[in-house]
Amino acid sequence: xxxxxxxxxxxxxxxxxxxxxxxxxxxxxxxxxxxxxxxxxxxxxxxxxxxxxxxxxxxxxxxxxxxxxxxxxxxxxxxxxxxxxxxxxxxxxxxxxxxxxxxxxxxxxxxxxxxxxxxxxxxxxxxxxxxxxxxxxxxxxxxxxxxxxxxxxxxxxxxxxxxxxxxxxxxxxxxxxxxxxxxxxxxxxxxxxxxxxxxxxxxxxxxxxxxxxxxxxxxxxxxxxxxxxxxxxxxxxxxxxxxxxxxxxxxxxxxxxxxxxxxxxxxxxxxxxxxxxxxxxxxxxxxxxxxxxxxxxxxxxxxxxxxxxxxxxxxxxxxxxxxxxxxxxxxxxxxxxxxxxxxxxxxxxxxxxxxxxxxxxxxxxxxxxxxxxxxxxxxxxxxxx
Numbered sequence: 001x002x003x004x005x006x007x008x009x010x011x012x013x014x015x016x017x018x019x020x021x022x023x024x025x026x027x028x029x030x031x032x033x034x035x036x037x038x039x040x041x042x043x044x045x046x047x048x049x050x051x052x053x054x055x056x057x058x059x060x061x062x063x064x065x066x067x068x069x070x071x072x073x074x075x076x077x078x079x080x081x082x083x084x085x086x087x088x089x090x091x092x093x094x095x096x097x098x099x100x101x102x103x104x105x106x107x108x109x110x111x112x113x114x115x116x117x118x119x120x121x122x123x124x125x126x127x128x129x130x131x132x133x134x135x136x137x138x139x140x141x142x143x144x145x146x147x148x149x150x151x152x153x154x155x156x157x158x159x160x161x162x163x164x165x166x167x168x169x170x171x172x173x174x175x176x177x178x179x180x181x182x183x184x185x186x187x188x189x190x191x192x193x194x195x196x197x198x199x200x201x202x203x204x205x206x207x208x209x210x211x212x213x214x215x216x217x218x219x220x221x222x223x224x225x226x227x228x229x230x231x232x233x234x235x236x237x238x239x240x241x242x243x244x245x246x247x248x249x250x251x252x253x254x255x256x257x258x259x260x261x262x263x264x265x266x267x268x269x270x271x272x273x274x275x276x277x278x279x280x281x282x283x284x285x286x287x288x289x290x291x292x293x294x295x296x297x298x299x300x301x302x303x304x305x306x307x308x309x310x311x312x313x314x315x316x317x318x319x320x321x322x323x324x325x326x327x328x329x330x331x332x333x334x335x336x337x338x339x340x341x342x343x344x345x346x347x348x349x350x351x352x353x354x355x356x357x358x359x360x361x362x363x364x365x366x367x368x369x370x371x372x373x374x375x376x377x378x379x380x381x382x383x384x385x
Contacts, residue, residue: 026377026380026381027381029374029377029378030374030377030378030380030381030383031383033374033377033378034052034378034383034384036051037050037051037052037055037371037374037375037378037384038050038051038052038378038383038384038385039051040348041347041348042054042347042348042349043347043348043349044067044069044075044080044349045069045075047069047070051348051371051375052375052378052379052384054067054348055371055372055374055375055376056375056379056384057069058077058368058372058375060369060372063076064076064077064078064365065077065078065365065368065372067080077368080349081349081352081353081356081364082353083184083286083288083289083291083353084296086286086289087183087184087285087289090184090284091180091182091183094177094178094182095178097137097138097177097178098138099138099139099140099171099174100138100139100140101139101140101141101142101167102139102140102141102142103141103142103143103144104120104121104141104142104143104144105120105143105144105146106118106119106120106130106143106144106145106146107119107120107146107147107148108145108146108147108148108152108156109147109148109152110152115127116129116156118130120143129159130143131143132159132161132164132166133161133166133167133169133170134170135170135171135173135174135177137177140167140170140171140174141170142161142166142167142170143159143166144160144161145157145159145160158224158225163209163212163221163222163224164205164209164224164226165205165208165209165212166205168204168205168207168208169201169202169204169205169208170201171204172200172201172203172204172205172304172307173197173201175304176197176200176201176303176304179300179303179304180296180299180300180303180304181193181194181197181281181300181304182281183296183300184281184282184285184289184290184293185289185290185292185293185296185297186290186291186292186293186339187278187282187290187335187338187339188292188324188327188332188335189292189293189297190278190281190282191274191275191278191323191327191331191335192320192323192324192327193297193300193301194270194274194277194278194281195267195270195274195323196301196304196305196316196320196323197304198262198266198270198274199258199259199262199316200304200305200307200312202226202227202258202261202262203254203255203258203305203307203312204307204308205226205227206227206230206254206257206258207254207307207308207310209222209223209224209227209230210223210230210241210254213234213241214241214242214243218241220234220235226261227257227258227261228261229257229260229261230253230254230257233253233257239253246310251310251312251315252315254312255312255315255316256315256319259316259319263322263323263326267323267326271328275331275334278335279338282338285342286342286346286347286350286353287339287342287343287345287346287350287354288350288353288354288357290339290342291357298317301313301316301317301320352364352367352368355367
């Protein structure tokens with residue numbers, strides 16, 4: 001590449017030696033390209049510069065084309081135009097997230113109609129049961145339900161972590177976040193991933209209830225009706241949980257049973273929130289990041305479905321199309337609109353990345369070299385203003 005650069009510089013010098021005709025040729029190149037180079041904005045990190053300034057600060061080294069910012073930092077152009085690397089940089093902060101835990105006490109009593117009423121701190125007289133747990137980025141919140149009578153306490157104990165294994169469910173969400181749940185992908189795929197995040201957390205929760213069942217002398221009270229399919233199978237003798245390694249047959253049964261139960265009991269409840277969650281995760285994603293990336297999807301799902309050292313993805317992967325098929329048409333329409341909006345908002349770097357994606361690495365590097373020399377001609381003819 002260095003030889004090519006030297007050759008082009010030589011051509012340029014030769015044109016100057018040709019006199020007026022050579023200079024006119026170069027000036028025409030500058031005149032034709034200067035408006036675009038001077039008026040087109042390029043955003044690199046927090047800096048907004050002109051396309052001319054971008055190429056003025058470009059150099060070719062052994063590692064490829066390098067851009068030097070105003071602070072003297074050298075940035076590889078291939079990396080700037082690589083959405084997977086941009087994705088990694090954008091979500092690098094997640095690696096350092098430290099988890100805090102908090103327990104909220106929920107007071108439960110009967111109202112005049114003998115219906116449950118809930119109170120959390122200053123929020124009293126809540127007719128609907130609050131969530132048993134929440135994962136909020138760096139906070140894991142668990143709800144402990146406390147009743148004013150023993151009879152009522154016995155009835156609501158099933159909602160507490162001792163039986164429900166709420167913490168294990170929410171902790172899996174934290175692990176999944178660390179494994180790439182916030183990484184970019186297409187809107188439909190990210191929506192499916194949000195749903196599968198819930199399936200993953202439910203599998204972890206089911207395994208924890210299974211562990212408690214074995215640990216407490218096979219007391220079925222430790223398997224709640226949240227996993228009724230599993231509780232019934234244990235009761236009927238179709239499944240016999242043992243200490244030690246879980247058999248492949250039981251793993252497959254748990255994977256499919258949890259998936260079926262979540263789709264039947266929880267999908268509609270989570271449909272709108274996962275739609276909004278998808279929009280939130282992709283709000284800052286560039287257009288090219290919303291291309292469907294099957295490889296990245298599989299890599300993330302393999303991580304979040306590696307639960308307690310067991311591979312559940314081999315069973316869940318053959319079921320995920322069922323979620324794709326359930327995405328509402330009006331959500332798909334909004335996703336299409338949002339993606340088109342990102343296309344219209346593409347920056348120069350985004351367009352160069354699209355060019356590389358559509359034309360290949362060789363054509364991309366050729367384009368950079370051509371623009372680099374156009375910028376040099378614009379600068380040498382004084383049209384870089």
